[in-house]
Amino acid sequence: MSDFQPPGAGRGSAQWSGNAVLALAIVGGVLVCTLLAVPFLGALTWAFALAVLFSPLQARLEKVVPNMSMAAGLTVLTAILVVGAPMTLVLERLAYGAISGASFIQAKLAAHGTLKIPASLAWLQEQIDVSGLISRVLTALSQTGASVLRGSVAQVIEIVLTFYILFYFLRDRKIACAAIRDLLPLDDVETNQLFRRTTGTVHAIVYGTIMVAALQGSLAGLMFWALGLSAPLFWGIVMSLLAIVPVLGTFVIWIPEAVYLALEGHETKAIILALWGVLMVGEIDNVVRPILVGNRLKLHTVPVFIAIVGGILLFGPPGLILGPLAMTVTLLLLSVFRQRFKRQVP
Numbered sequence: 001m002s003d004f005q006p007p008g009a010g011r012g013s014a015q016w017s018g019n020a021v022l023a024l025a026i027v028g029g030v031l032v033c034t035l036l037a038v039p040f041l042g043a044l045t046w047a048f049a050l051a052v053l054f055s056p057l058q059a060r061l062e063k064v065v066p067n068m069s070m071a072a073g074l075t076v077l078t079a080i081l082v083v084g085a086p087m088t089l090v091l092e093r094l095a096y097g098a099i100s101g102a103s104f105i106q107a108k109l110a111a112h113g114t115l116k117i118p119a120s121l122a123w124l125q126e127q128i129d130v131s132g133l134i135s136r137v138l139t140a141l142s143q144t145g146a147s148v149l150r151g152s153v154a155q156v157i158e159i160v161l162t163f164y165i166l167f168y169f170l171r172d173r174k175i176a177c178a179a180i181r182d183l184l185p186l187d188d189v190e191t192n193q194l195f196r197r198t199t200g201t202v203h204a205i206v207y208g209t210i211m212v213a214a215l216q217g218s219l220a221g222l223m224f225w226a227l228g229l230s231a232p233l234f235w236g237i238v239m240s241l242l243a244i245v246p247v248l249g250t251f252v253i254w255i256p257e258a259v260y261l262a263l264e265g266h267e268t269k270a271i272i273l274a275l276w277g278v279l280m281v282g283e284i285d286n287v288v289r290p291i292l293v294g295n296r297l298k299l300h301t302v303p304v305f306i307a308i309v310g311g312i313l314l315f316g317p318p319g320l321i322l323g324p325l326a327m328t329v330t331l332l333l334l335s336v337f338r339q340r341f342k343r344q345v346p
Contacts, residue, residue, distance in 0.1 A: 043161035045318035050162070051169035052202040054079050058170045072171035076163050084159060190336050194329065197297075201328045204296035205308075205321055212289045213243035216281050220250050223276045227269045229257065243285070250281050293324065303327055 037044065054075050061071035169176070181191050221236020229235075239250040254277040262270035290305035297304065304324065311323015 040161060040165075041315065041322075042318045043158050043165055045315075045321050046158075046162045047165035047169055049202050049206070049321050050079050050083065050166050051173065052199050053206060054166075055170065055173060058173075068171050072167050075170050076167050079166060080163055084163060186336065193336075194332055197328050197332050198325065201297060201324050202321065204293045205324055207296060208289045208293040209244055209320070211292055212285055213240045215288060216240065216243040216250050216284050219284065220254055220277065220281050223254075223273060223281075224257075227261075227273060239281075249285075251277060254281070297324070297328060299328075299331070303331075 057078060058071060058075045061074055062068060065071040065074065177195070181188075184191055184194070186194065217236045217238075217240025220239045221232045224232035224235055235253055239253050242252055243250050254273055258270045258273040258277070260270075261267075261273065286305070286309065290301045290308060293299075293308070294301045294304040304327070307323040307327035308320065309323075311319030311321075311326070313319065315322050
């Protein structure tokens with residue numbers, strides 16, 4: 001009698017074991033697929049962000065152009081003209097400029113020897129080896145430009161992959177959204193909320209990035225004007241464009257300019273420009289961007305700051321998008337779980 005089993009007990013145990021094996025296989029498959037996608041993380045991230053931004057244009061073109069592939073091709077071409085070509089040109093030209101400018105200033109520094117610091121700022125020379133610090137900064141700037149040039153082939157490949165993937169993201173977005181709806185353990189209302197928050201996050205990041213870049217360029221250009229430097233409006237616009245690029249920033253312009261001023265005997269102006277660049281222009285990104293993005297996402301500044309800065313530290317430049325997306329989606333899923341739990345509790 002001890003060996004007696006109720007009807008279906010063995011079948012239930014076997015079914016549970018089969019489900020457990022299936023779950024482990026799925027987890028393993030997801031892990032392998034994630035590892036396969038890691039080399040393409042940048043291209044996938046930028047393609048997704050561009051797909052969110054340009055999907056309204058794609059929807060309008062689909063009403064006019066009968067062929068969806070042709071509509072997607074026109075949208076991708078527009079994205080290339082608006083985003084890809086200017087960014088590629090800025091990266092390449094400034095990489096060359098960083099190397100040549102740093103080499104020129106290093107030669108001037110070697111010819112001048114130790115910088116002369118005004119008497120009112122003599123304490124700075126006692127605390128810091130200004131000449132040595134400038135040399136190290138210029139070396140780092142030159143190395144950054146060289147690394148950008150060395151990575152030119154990789155960057156070109158990533159840009160090509162970005163727009164290649166963008167084409168399919170745009171053309172097949174309805175099929176992809178339907179597939180995601182089938183896979184997610186969410187109802188239609190919850191899925192729609194997830195889609196809205198995801199697109200809203202991308203728009204908020206782009207909006208925040210453009211606004212912060214404009215503010216940084218304006219502040220830097222304003223200091224150029226106040227110090228009587230040449231073409232403050234032009235350099236302000238250039239620095240705004242640089243501030244949009246995650247791997248670069250306004251420092252590519254104001255650091256060489258500050259060093260040049262010091263070498264030409266305008267040490268006070270050089271120090272003012274350097275302090276303004278570090279304390280005002282540089283810190284604006286960490287202070288204002290989380291506030292702007294947080295207001296649009298209706299999130300507190302602290303989690304947005306952690307999401308942006310932590311995302312960049314963890315994923316590199318794609319983390320600018322991935323960090324806030326991970327934070328937003330996680331908080332939304334926690335909210336969905338809490339609402340479901342409340343409905344189940346009597």
